[in-house]
Amino acid sequence: MAEVSLVLRNGRVIDPASGRDEIADVWIADGCIRGVGQGIAPEGATIVDLTGKVVVPGLIDMHVHLREPGREDEETIESGTRAAVRGGFTTVVCMPNTEPAIDTEASVEYVLERARTRGYGRVFPVGAITRGRGGEMLADLGAMVEAGAVAVSDDGSSVENGHLMRRALEYCRMLGVPVAAHCEDALLSQGGVVNEGTVSALLGLNGSPAQAETARVAREILLAELTGGHLHIQHVSTAQSVELIARARDRGVRVTAEATPHHLVLTEDAVRTFDTNAKVNPPLREERDREAVREGLRMGAIDAIATDHAPHAREEKEVEFDEAAFGLLGLETAVGLVLTELVAPGVLTLTEAVRLLSLGPAQVLGLDLGTLGPGKPADVTVLDLDEMWTVEPDGFESRSKNTPFAGWQLTGRPIGALVDGRFVMWKGEVRRFGEEVPCASSDAAC
Amino acid sequence: MILKSRHLLGLEHIQPEEIQLMLDTAESFREVSEREIPKVPALRGKTIVNYFAEPSTRTRVSFELAEKRLSADTVSISTSGSSAVKGESLRDTALNLQAMHIDMIVVRHKASGAPHFLADHVDVPVVNAGDGCHEHPTQGLLDLLSIRDHFGRLDGLKVAIIGDIAHSRVARSLIWGLTRMGVEVSVCAPATLIPLGIRALPCNVLDRVDDAIRDVDVIYILRLQLERQQAGLIPSAREYRRLFGIDRERLRKAKEDVVIMHPGPINRGLELAPDVADGPHSIILDQVTNGVAVRMAVVYLLSGRDGGSELGS
Numbered sequence A: 001m002a003e004v005s006l007v008l009r010n011g012r013v014i015d016p017a018s019g020r021d022e023i024a025d026v027w028i029a030d031g032c033i034r035g036v037g038q039g040i041a042p043e044g045a046t047i048v049d050l051t052g053k054v055v056v057p058g059l060i061d062m063h064v065h066l067r068e069p070g071r072e073d074e075e076t077i078e079s080g081t082r083a084a085v086r087g088g089f090t091t092v093v094c095m096p097n098t099e100p101a102i103d104t105e106a107s108v109e110y111v112l113e114r115a116r117t118r119g120y121g122r123v124f125p126v127g128a129i130t131r132g133r134g135g136e137m138l139a140d141l142g143a144m145v146e147a148g149a150v151a152v153s154d155d156g157s158s159v160e161n162g163h164l165m166r167r168a169l170e171y172c173r174m175l176g177v178p179v180a181a182h183c184e185d186a187l188l189s190q191g192g193v194v195n196e197g198t199v200s201a202l203l204g205l206n207g208s209p210a211q212a213e214t215a216r217v218a219r220e221i222l223l224a225e226l227t228g229g230h231l232h233i234q235h236v237s238t239a240q241s242v243e244l245i246a247r248a249r250d251r252g253v254r255v256t257a258e259a260t261p262h263h264l265v266l267t268e269d270a271v272r273t274f275d276t277n278a279k280v281n282p283p284l285r286e287e288r289d290r291e292a293v294r295e296g297l298r299m300g301a302i303d304a305i306a307t308d309h310a311p312h313a314r315e316e317k318e319v320e321f322d323e324a325a326f327g328l329l330g331l332e333t334a335v336g337l338v339l340t341e342l343v344a345p346g347v348l349t350l351t352e353a354v355r356l357l358s359l360g361p362a363q364v365l366g367l368d369l370g371t372l373g374p375g376k377p378a379d380v381t382v383l384d385l386d387e388m389w390t391v392e393p394d395g396f397e398s399r400s401k402n403t404p405f406a407g408w409q410l411t412g413r414p415i416g417a418l419v420d421g422r423f424v425m426w427k428g429e430v431r432r433f434g435e436e437v438p439c440a441s442s443d444a445a446c
Numbered sequence B: 001m002i003l004k005s006r007h008l009l010g011l012e013h014i015q016p017e018e019i020q021l022m023l024d025t026a027e028s029f030r031e032v033s034e035r036e037i038p039k040v041p042a043l044r045g046k047t048i049v050n051y052f053a054e055p056s057t058r059t060r061v062s063f064e065l066a067e068k069r070l071s072a073d074t075v076s077i078s079t080s081g082s083s084a085v086k087g088e089s090l091r092d093t094a095l096n097l098q099a100m101h102i103d104m105i106v107v108r109h110k111a112s113g114a115p116h117f118l119a120d121h122v123d124v125p126v127v128n129a130g131d132g133c134h135e136h137p138t139q140g141l142l143d144l145l146s147i148r149d150h151f152g153r154l155d156g157l158k159v160a161i162i163g164d165i166a167h168s169r170v171a172r173s174l175i176w177g178l179t180r181m182g183v184e185v186s187v188c189a190p191a192t193l194i195p196l197g198i199r200a201l202p203c204n205v206l207d208r209v210d211d212a213i214r215d216v217d218v219i220y221i222l223r224l225q226l227e228r229q230q231a232g233l234i235p236s237a238r239e240y241r242r243l244f245g246i247d248r249e250r251l252r253k254a255k256e257d258v259v260i261m262h263p264g265p266i267n268r269g270l271e272l273a274p275d276v277a278d279g280p281h282s283i284i285l286d287q288v289t290n291g292v293a294v295r296m297a298v299v300y301l302l303s304g305r306d307g308g309s310e311l312g313s
Helices: A077-088 A105-118 A141-147 A162-175 A197-204 A210-227 A241-248 A261-265 A287-298 A334-343 A350-357 A359-365 B016-034 B058-069 B090-099 B114-121 B137-153 B171-178 B208-211 B237-244 B284-303
Strands: A005-015 A021-029 A032-037 A046-049 A054-059 A059-062 A089-092 A120-125 A180-181 A230-233 A253-260 A380-388 A408-419 A422-424 B048-054 B073-077 B103-107 B126-131 B156-164 B184-188 B204-206 B217-220 B257-263
Touching: A005 A032, A005 A350, A005 A380, A046 A197, A046 B171, A054 A350, A059 A077, A059 A359, A077 A089, A077 A105, A077 A408, A077 A422, A089 A380, A089 A408, A105 A120, A141 A162, A162 A180, A162 A210, A180 A210, A197 B103, A210 A230, A210 A241, A210 A253, A230 B184, A241 A253, A241 A287, A253 A287, A253 A359, A261 A287, A261 A334, A287 A350, A287 B237, A334 A350, A334 A380, A334 B090, A350 A408, A380 B284, A422 B217, B016 B058, B016 B171, B016 B284, B048 B058, B048 B090, B058 B073, B058 B103, B058 B126, B058 B284, B090 B103, B090 B114, B103 B114, B114 B126, B126 B284, B137 B171, B156 B171, B156 B208, B171 B184, B171 B204, B184 B208, B204 B208, B257 B284
Parallel strands: A005 A046, A005 A054, A059 A089, A089 A120, A180 A230, A230 A253, B048 B073, B048 B103, B103 B126, B156 B184, B156 B217, B184 B204, B217 B257
Antiparallel strands: A005 A021, A021 A032, A054 A380, A380 A408, A408 A422
16 A cells, blocks of 8 residues: 655744754655655655645643533534644543543543544543542542543542542552642632632622632642652642742652633733623633743743633523633634734744643643654644634634634634644644545645 | 713713713702602603512612602512522523513622623613622712712712621722712721722722721711621621721711711611611711612613703603
């Protein structure tokens, strides 16, 4: 059988793992990166001309909610992964707060099987730390990891019991996977629906102080230090959390962290109009927090930008603010927001942004992805840095529409995504594995 | 003059001229209530729905009287509990009301922002009759009117608000309304009942009641909800009375002509001693009278009626 060979020609290739940032060709054969260089022209290869475009490792979103099983009206593995590849993410890591929770080997296998038959791109499940995410007894962590879980988390709530968290960290050190922690001291957050501060005072809404997150970050860091386990802090939102993480890393604690595009772009001002689409947990914070989280990305205290993509049905958002569900969509806006709000103004270099969206999360999870190195799986994302577009939720692949970014004008978006060397998205059109390449070799303009 | 705002959701974003217009209009309506037949045909044929999704007696009655004295047709819906308990979402309630061709909605709701939500979903004016811990603009306006009546002006006065600022929609509306009209506002409460973000509100914060009441023209006392004790926010009612209660003894430290106000209902003997509530400094019942007049003015003006034209004839 002839080798399937593809060349992505003349794009600006950015590969943070090697430090490469140059106009080059990427040669893909049999689903793997064969090489990157100038003037590669293997015989019989399909050529896709990417002059003026940017070619980066396939993007990884290490924090999404696909809602299946349980809330298929909001998202499914199929619709969520369509949204992912549309948004330039070739890999997503899905959280276990489904109904029922992903807390057994069988439920991990269910997600993987569903992803194989209905999904687009790669899906890696996260298993629950505790049975039913109840916070009382450890789930079968080893069995879930053997079935394919890449981390464990009770995301959506914090493990209140410090002893149990300690045991989870110890046990997962043995298993070689991170414990991903949603950090929130529920007694301090007191059911707050926004950040406690200016906006809660003005609107008379119950606020959750930044310390509800930071106090729990502190406890988890101390437990990681005690146990030697790998702690991953999810959706960091406060200045003091960033500081604690940076200091812990300095003294060698195994702690990694992620931040969301919405905490990097918005502040609590976004809820000034009672916009329930900006109601999220942890809540949007103050300017100084946003600045500190941005600084955390730059100084390497935070490893990944992860969206916390949280689809919600309209009837869960079109209600009184107090009663609205927490969370917002991320997959289809993340790249545009990062390019427009962080890269264009110089908060991050393009290479830094690409690292935080690919190699960074791959390294946190120990995935052999996030690079264009020779022999690696050919997961590639193609960006157009110049395309101007407007966020229109009605056009989303996601089954839900809950975004506070509707109507935003963004510059730059993903225009192509390949998994194992095959296009799963081209110019916004999502396609199954195995469907043919979008452009014939003679059709360079496509 | 007509009102620029389409809704009355709060006083934070209302301009001084609009406040002035509402107070002036209320003043002319006050006379209507004193007539032998206290009724004018100003809003004949208009239908106003009073949607009270939280228990309330005085505010609901005050709105109903105001609407009836303007000859509007009124329907009052009282329901307690959340939309979830009721089985119908606020959005559906709004759409259903609108489908019945009503002209205005007055809403009281335990959730902050519920009137804003309604205003986004219906195309008739919405009046906030108190939302959660956010605002209670008609209460603020009637308080402004009562103070203006008493002193003949607002500009340059000093007001101290004593009590649970954190959970008070009355306090927020008062702070915005008073400061818009040139009044200097101080607040004083147990530190646990001052919101963390108080600096966002244009007021001074004082810890000691004696300091707060010393130089002010008005002492405005808020009701203490007894559940604040269960929530761990204050040690006991007894201690609250001791540190923050206003009685005759404490009043001696205030100006001689100081005025006492309270939005009601009063916990007599807790935040306010009975003899002070009923004493010569109190204008609490004037507040109630002005409540009807202010609400007449608000629904009248939000109906698009001209406040400068001859009223009540």
